Amino acid sequence: MTSKRATASEDALLRIFTLPEAPDSTLSVIEQNLSHNLMGFLKDSIVAIEKPLTEIERDFQQHQIPEMPQFVSDYADDMMANLVAHSVHTSSPSFIGHMTSALPYFVLPLSKMMVGLNQNLVKIETSKAFTPLERQVLGMMHHLIYQQDEHFYQHWMHSANDSLGAFCSGGTVANITALWTARNQLLKADGDYKGVSTQGLMKGLRHYGFNDLAILVSQRGHYSLGKTADLLGIGRENIIQVPTKENNKVDVEQMRTIASKLQINNIKVMAIVGVAGTTETGNIDPLDELANLSEELSCHFHVDAAWGGASLLSNKYRHLLKGIERADSVTIDAHKQLYVPMGAGMVLFKDPTFANAIKHHAEYILRQGSKDLGSQTLEGSRPGMAMLVHACLQIIGRDGYEILINNSLEKARYFARLIHQQDDFELVTEPELCLLTYRYLPHSVQQLIQAARDSGDKKTLTTINQLLDGLTQYIQKRQREQGTSFVSRTRIQAEPLIDNPSIVFRVVLANPLTNHDILKDILIEQISIARQDTQHLPQLLALTNSCN
Amino acid sequence: MTSKRATASEDALLRIFTLPEAPDSTLSVIEQNLSHNLMGFLKDSIVAIEKPLTEIERDFQQHQIPEMPQFVSDYADDMMANLVAHSVHTSSPSFIGHMTSALPYFVLPLSKMMVGLNQNLVKIETSKAFTPLERQVLGMMHHLIYQQDEHFYQHWMHSANDSLGAFCSGGTVANITALWTARNQLLKADGDYKGVSTQGLMKGLRHYGFNDLAILVSQRGHYSLGKTADLLGIGRENIIQVPTKENNKVDVEQMRTIASKLQINNIKVMAIVGVAGTTETGNIDPLDELANLSEELSCHFHVDAAWGGASLLSNKYRHLLKGIERADSVTIDAHKQLYVPMGAGMVLFKDPTFANAIKHHAEYILRQGSKDLGSQTLEGSRPGMAMLVHACLQIIGRDGYEILINNSLEKARYFARLIHQQDDFELVTEPELCLLTYRYLPHSVQQLIQAARDSGDKKTLTTINQLLDGLTQYIQKRQREQGTSFVSRTRIQAEPLIDNPSIVFRVVLANPLTNHDILKDILIEQISIARQDTQHLPQLLALTNSCN
Helix, strand or coil: CCCCECCCCHHHHHHHHHCCCCCCCHHHHHHHHHHHCHHHHHHHHCCCCCCCHHHHHHCCCCCCCCCCCECHHHHHHHHHHHCHHHCCCCCCCCECCCCCCCCCCCHHHHHHHHHHHCCCCCCHHHCCCHHHHHHHHHHHHHHHHHCCCHHHHHHHCCCCCCCCEEEECCHHHHHHHHHHHHHHHHCCCECCECCHHHHCHHHHHHHHCCCEEEEEEECCCCCHHHHHHHHCCCCHHHEEEECECHHHCECHHHHHHHHHHHHHCCEEEEEEEEEECCCCCCCECCHHHHHHHHHHHCCEEEEECCCHHHHHHCCCCHHHHCCHHHCCEEEEECCCCCCCCCCCEEEEECCCCHHHHHCCCCCCCCCCCCCCHHHHCCCCCCCCCHHHHHHHHHHHHHHHHHHHHHHHHHHHHHHHHHHHHCCCEEEEECCCCCEEEEEECCHHHHHHHHHHHHCCCHHHHHHHHHHHHHHHHHHHHHHHHHCCCECEEEEECCCCCCCCCEEEEEEECCCCCCCHHHHHHHHHHHHHHHHHCCCHHHHHHHHHHHHC | CCCCECCCCHHHHHHHHHCCCCCCCHHHHHHHHHHHCHHHHHHHHCCCCCCCHHHHHHCCCCCCCCCCCECHHHHHHHHHHHCHHHCCCCCCCCECCCCCCCCCCCHHHHHHHHHHHCCCCCCHHHCCCHHHHHHHHHHHHHHHHHCCCHHHHHHHCCCCCCCCEEEECCHHHHHHHHHHHHHHHHCCCECCECCHHHHCHHHHHHHHCCCEEEEEEECCCCCHHHHHHHHCCCCHHHEEEECECHHHCECHHHHHHHHHHHHHCCEEEEEEEEEECCCCCCCECCHHHHHHHHHHHCCEEEEECCCHHHHHHCCCCHHHHCCHHHCCEEEEECCCCCCCCCCCEEEEECCCCHHHHHCCCCCCCCCCCCCCHHHHCCCCCCCCCHHHHHHHHHHHHHHHHHHHHHHHHHHHHHHHHHHHHCCCEEEEECCCCCEEEEEECCHHHHHHHHHHHHCCCHHHHHHHHHHHHHHHHHHHHHHHHHCCCECEEEEECCCCCCCCCEEEEEEECCCCCCCHHHHHHHHHHHHHHHHHCCCHHHHHHHHHHHHC
8 A cells, every 4th residue: 555644743642632634634524425326335335356365465465554644534544445445335235144234224323432431341331321321231131032022121121230131242241141151050159169151161160070071053053153162162063953853943852862871971961952044044943842852951051043033023833943043042133134243242141140159359340249341241342232132122113023023034935936936946945034055956966966866866866966066156156257146055955865965155135225126137147157167167067868 | 212114015115225315315314424423422312411222222111023114214313313422422532431432434334334244254265355354463462462473464464264362352362361371271181081061070070180260450350350250160269369569460479379279279360460550540460470379389470451451562662561462362342442333352372372272163064274364263143343443443543542652641640730730639540551540639638538547537537538529420420421521430449447348430541532721621520529519528627627
């Protein structure tokens, strides 16, 4: 980045802390564009055609903090050219590959207010009204799940020594917080033993006489659970990934069998994790059955509803998550389908005294009996993101979320029907929430697959699937590079007769601005890209010809 | 909160995702005020006189998510009255109790841009240019500490399989990440043993033949280290808090003795943590000596410079942190003295391959060999906060930070002199960085203390200190409630002859807008409040009279 440099002087420095940008300055003009027409700004500022990462990296090579200050306007120009132009239009209605979406407009000025106020939620002294606000948001989310009565919330919501949950930077920290608490509750102080929190895991296992701990979860569980097991000292191999049955739902009978075997080996099942909205297919585990099993095993029951939890806001579809109200803890991300910007996860605890297992104090803050939120969170200093969740819950309301959630589910069902209607596509997983997977699969190849299945010809199936994997990857990558639309890809079991999972397109239809025409266009673009593939498609078609 | 409600309709809902607030709407007017005069906005909007928390809580009692949507303007009005009015003016030049400060103006529009772009740094697909930008910021901070040559950064900064550090929501997550990595490197895979990450802590200790792990740190270490030991399964009692010598610096000889005893008991010292800027007194441990000791013990050396690390930007004072370049990992918070808004912590690793010990992958993201930043972070989805650090580093520059850091240190020295000059105050800890502690201590009481010390009269000293604690607490609380200024309080050893630590005022002089007059006024206000105390001061004075 070449640019004019400002001169460092004390006066000039103090000015950046006291004087705003002039209304006609570069940064002010950029901000006005953002304010007046965010979607237009993003569309105009982000270049459509993908620039290779290695080229982008050239603008971020300098490893020394520059000596001389830079004028704000020059910096803003640089960033528009080098950063904004090559960022991702995550709110585009045709960017349906990840759990990002258009955001409601009001979060922009409110975010700016949040930054300007710069509160620190770790303690009352630097947050004041933000603390009761955060507790209220946790109360509302707790009520959304557990629906306790008014008396319950009057008693617990603002209680200094307890908490209905914890605000986190995201679902990963929420899952870690839940399982950390569960571990500490399981190996709590007992007689001479001061608890795992004080004495560590090894002495805890010894005191309670366990050979090891285990966590049971579907093979579709989020990768953050492996990270959690690593962090907590439990070990990734003790996250037991239980196979799924139809619709990517965990097989509870197999889980029960596994649990029995673990018990025989004196390995204590510390927690069962139910997935409410798997990241890759959007399916929901049978939560009631999992609740039953965790009662049988006397273990913690956590539900990872980071993504699917928002569906509780739909009266029409909340039955899909039945049983979640029996969970001891639940993770929900507000930055997914609650339409809050990045950085807003939450864990909720059924029992408001549960988080006392991770309580900590310090002299200068978090004094005993204070209402400081930091005494029961993994993180320390934290921004006032709860405000943005609060704003969305109030401004959109239950009625608004009902429409948003229902529309997204129904849009996914529409897209599934649309894929079914195509000759050359295969729907791989049906949408239960607003997520589905599919792949491009020419009609003639479908017939070939059917023939190979009928004759049990695994070799041909393997060959076809390898070629299809290459084709899917080619289409996904090219479509991303073309910049008009984006679907993601993952690997899941698409062919029952062979062991290898297949590469599939994955779409999440959470963006309220995505409409039917956009979905039709995405399929049309994929067909057109597929036909440009000179490697896999010709081989696939050759295979079909040789068999006919 | 009573308010008009909007009606939920699909059209109205889509509008909040597509149409900005009108320029004359309540929220737009609020935003303009923020933009034109942030300090004025904060001064006018935050009420000075403290409202009791229980009263504030009344506005946040509702536990049900409202059914009906609310108009944005009504919500904005409600929040100005209930939230903003009762938040804390953390950027006020007379709010010198915590590590918050005025922020440079340009971070407001840039934050808004960050929120509008809503990138997710966990993976390239949702962040693109933000990923190389974040890697560059980590590179610059790495260079600030370790000062490797150009070749080093060309090789490692954008390397897909390695990382110079990790961006975190704050210093706590940074400390956890560092010690998590250290634990996993120590108990790494070895022969049949697959490593602590895979097999858990108990098998790791068994395989390597350790009875336990320990972490050595000064008794002034941050409370996040206890949390880390808890989380990692090491146990809080295995964070060994080593006493400090003069100036709150850890006693390295005692640490060495403790380490020897641990070795005899076959307890492996996993890491030594040096504190570079203790939270309570701002002192820096003898980092070079700690580096020597960790070499002797072959253990990880982590420096928690969450707060003090910014001082590396001052050529004049960076010598205070000498030895930090020998640390295996370093925590620095940008939301402290780098003047970035809340939510920007970092951990830097001397060895770019070090973080491979916590590496993880998933099918749909973080594929092997991708440049996704999420494969070596504790957190998952994360916002593009690195942009704000990048902006501050470029716009303020080394020269600008030199002035800001030097001024803040010199302001602290000025305040220390000012306190020394007062008859009725005692400076408890001298500022090494821009943090100091002191207390109100009437001259006559000082004489009484001296007499009691000379005669070794611990009983009198204890009585005096209890009364002084009450007085300090009274002044601190009243000053906060009056709303003009704020100092924090903590407990540290102020009286050498008795065991109990004393309550002291704690100030952090990081805000560039704090000037000498403000500091004088704070002392004047404290004297005036002290004289209103009808409980402790009269008793103290009575004691002095009875002895004269």
